Amino acid sequence: MSAPTSTSQDRSTVDGIEARILDAARTQFELFGVKKTTIGDVAKQADVDRGTIYRRIGSRDDLVRAVSAREVGRLLAELEGIPSRHTDIDAIVADIFVTVITRWRNHGLINRVLALEPGRLLPQVTTEGGAFFTAAVATTTAILAEAMRQRGLPAIPDLTPRVEIASRVVHSLILQPVGTLNLESEAQLTGFARSYIVPLILG
Incomplete structure (x- = not known):
C-alpha cells in the first residue's frame, strides 16, 4: 500500500483541527451558552490560537x-443505519420518526441553547434552516427508497413530498411539543408513527 500523499495528509490535519474546534465550541456552548462563550474560550478549549x-x-x-x-x-x-435493523418497511419508517424526535429532545446542546438563548437557535431551525431541512428530506427519501428497493417493494412516485409532509410534522413536534397528543415515551411515539406517519408515507 502506498503512503498517503501530502495533500491527503494536509486534509487530514485540517479536518482534525476543525473537528477539535467544533468539539470545543460545542462543549463551551453546552456549558455556558453562546452569549457567554468567546472565540478565546473556544481557542483555549481547542488548544489553538484565535x-x-x-x-x-x-x-x-x-x-x-x-x-x-x-x-x-x-x-x-x-438514520442511514436504521434499515439494517428491521425487515419490514413500516418499522423502518417508525424508527426514523422516533429517532429524530428523541435525539433532538435529548440533545444537551440544543436544550441548553433553547433554554438560555432561544432567539439565537430558533432562526437556524426555522427561517434560516432551509438547507438543513431540505437535506433531511432528501436523505430520508433516499434511505426509504433504497430500503423498499432492497425488499422488492414497488417504488412510490411521490415519495419525496410524502417524506416532506412527515418531516414538517416532526419539525412541529420538536419545536412545539405541548398539545393534546401524549407523546412523551418512545412507545407512544412509535404508536403515533405507526398510526399516522407510516400511512402518510407508504399509503
Missing part, C-alpha cells in the same frame, strides 16, 4: 452554524 478559528470557521455565529450543521449530519448518518 486566528486559527477565524481562518478555519469564522466568527462565533459561524461556529454556531458549523456546530449545528455537524450535529444534523451526525443524525442523518445515524
